[in-house]
Amino acid sequence: MAADSYDDVAKNKDSIPSLEVPPQDLYHAKSWWTKYIFCQDAKVIGIQYALTAVAIGMVGLVSSWLMRMQIAFPGVIPMEAGAYYQLVTMHGMIMVVYLLTALFLGGFGNFLIPLMVGARDMVFPYVNMVSFWVFFLAVIILAASYFVPGGPTGAGWTLYPPQAITSGTPGGDGLGIVLMLVSLAVFVIGFTMGGLNYVITILQARTRGMTLMRLPLTVWGIFTATVLALFAFPALFVAGIMMTLDNMLGTSFFMPAIVEFGERLTYDGGSPILFQHLFWFFGHPEVYIVALPAFGIVSDLISVHARKNIFGYRMMVWAIVVIGALSFIVWAHHMYVAGMNPWFGFFFATTTLIIAVPTAIKVYNWVLTLWRGNIKLTIPMLFAIAFIITFVNGGLTGLFLGNVAVDVPLSDTYFVVAHFHMVMGIAPVLVILGSIYHWFPLITGRFLNERLGRIHFWVTFIGSYSIYFPMHYLGFMGVTRRYFEVFEGDNFTYSIIGINQFITVAALITGAVQFLFFYNIIVSSKFGKKAGKNPWKACSLEWQTPDVPPTHGNFGKDLPVVYRWAYDYSVPGADKDYITQDTPPSAVANAKAEQT
């Protein structure tokens, strides 16, 4: 039962719900190997996930540099068309799946869930450890595809058949596509182990008093995203298996009768559009798998640093859940011009634009949290503000692409590239960066360097906005994406060379400043300013651990008991401008907190 009665305060006693399950002992590491490598502590696993994701993410980042060089300054870095398409493909796949998904769910999920819900660890620590190593294996398989004859697949991250497995595409008739699909399948297996852990931990291992409606929004975001992923990834998994069968055994799930370069292939009767349905049934929820954790985390960043409760908490929770549910019935808006029955357009345009309503509510509530707040312009807050701008921008361009008739001219142009980078590339990455500045003191006990951080913030924000905002206008002109040589179209209203060079320079600078950030992390983890306990004066449980950084088991001898939501900032009558979640009502008897 929940301790949500403030009547108890009048009687001057705090109601503490009884324990439902006796405390369980954790596995304690016995050697260096079990402490740092095959570790069962979710915090260490989270960091392992994060480091692995960022490491492979660097391959994605460098790929984007090379692509941009080819687009704006062709010939400076000699490159063939096939190599360019391999860069495009690997950049997309790495960033979406191996960086963002793994970092948000595997990284932030592992580190924050047990701490924020008041648990000692994930409910299945051993499976959690295996989950990371299976993910690691998926990354190794992906990386291996760079070293096979023909190189990695160049099919585009959507891997559309028939081209993904035919000879006109790099890696299509070799091992490139095989390894890509195997790596994804292994990734899904690893993720399922971790994902079940996150969901069950949030549902079953919350500490006493931590009702669902007292969870920090970070946990709500990661929880809903994980549920989406558990439902969505199987579609990718089966699509990958079916395409592998088409490729290796000559089945025809996705392959119709085709003639390639004058040669009749043996396939007959399959449907390329079936693959697209399966892919986007995974692919659209995937957008929200990345976005929902960012929504949750940014809500907490804004609330803590504006010293104000998140505005409309219940609406925020429902918006997350509704967006998650709707994300499963909008997938075909990626396929308006794919050749499916055109009457589907009516349905999917309607569902897609309905999503705009809960999404807009979230934006309003973030901004209304700032309103009448007491805003500290710390680095995490700056990143949160930048997130709102980029997310609003990217979300609004979604109203162009979701509206089927408007999508027709814009589909497959740079407008699409600009839109999704703004909304699911830049916006979530800004949240990731902000939250690293926010939680770094918890992870290491030290602050990141402030001056370097501010340089990093401004260059990253202005730089990334300069990359993607102008790019929309190339799309309006009809500049098609995935062109190895960007040409001067005969009928373009203005040269696109200059603007492409500007975008490339902005991309190089924005990418380079991330290395300043890595330098900051390495140096500050050793020499940074000591942070002490709860340096941001936050209410949520992860900051209330007896040790900083929290040790194995998180909460010392006794688990905390929760008496309130995570947002009791600036409560009238309280001595301080925050009341932590584990503060009993009797300790703040004068505070006029609402029932939460």
Added chain:
Amino acid sequence: MIVAILVILVTLGSVAFHMWSPWWWSEIASNWVGMDDTIILTFWITGAVFVAIGLFMAYCIWKYKYNKDKRADYEPENSKLEWALTIITTIGVIALLAPGLIVWKNFVTVPKGAYEIEVVGQQWYWMYRLPGKDGVLGTTDIKNINDDNPFGLNTDDPHSVDDILIDADDLHILKDQTLKLNLRALDVLHDFYVPQFRAKMDMVPGMITYYWFTPIKTGTFEILCAEYCGTGHYSMLGYVIVDEEEDYNEWLSEQMTFEETLASNGKSDLIKIALNKKNDL
């Protein structure tokens, strides 16, 4: 203060870029003016929201800057405000969706009497087929494709013999003639896209897709393949030339039918069945 100013600069800078940058769409050359209008409408509505949120946020950052002697407001919920915003947003979404769906209704409804022609995509070039004198495109099957029959026409179909085959990247069409493009791909996905016509649709092997439009301006317009189709994707270009009647007929008279192509190669016996059937019609 600086942060608030920069938020304002980013917001208004985006608007300024929109108003004054030279990168904008080229003049429309088809009947799909409705698509352009819906885009402009979407710009007004979303632009207003973008500016409102950006400026309001800048105001909050400036007005409610941290002061250790002050406290933030404590107001967990305000259901009146939340519902008002929800309703306004819903109205905005309907205002965008309704005109969009009307345009889409037009797009998926091919007018009666549209002139049907075929566009074929393969790695990495285009081919076209016109129905010829009988006004009907002959049926095809991918199994029939060979050097003599690059389109895979059924050799026993009487409608195929007079089909005009254009094995080149350029296509001429007639101004003001409503066209239904039947789209076919022989190997992988392609997409026949001319920016000035606004419309596009993927071509999918194993099925026939389509879209329709009416060219309203003469001129030469570049075709871009808009669906990634392998290493040569970027070079899969061509031209559509929109002609007045006289020029169009001149071009048309230079093109050869299926029958004539085979005859010139001495392979007329391949379509003997079709020719017999045609005489019986």
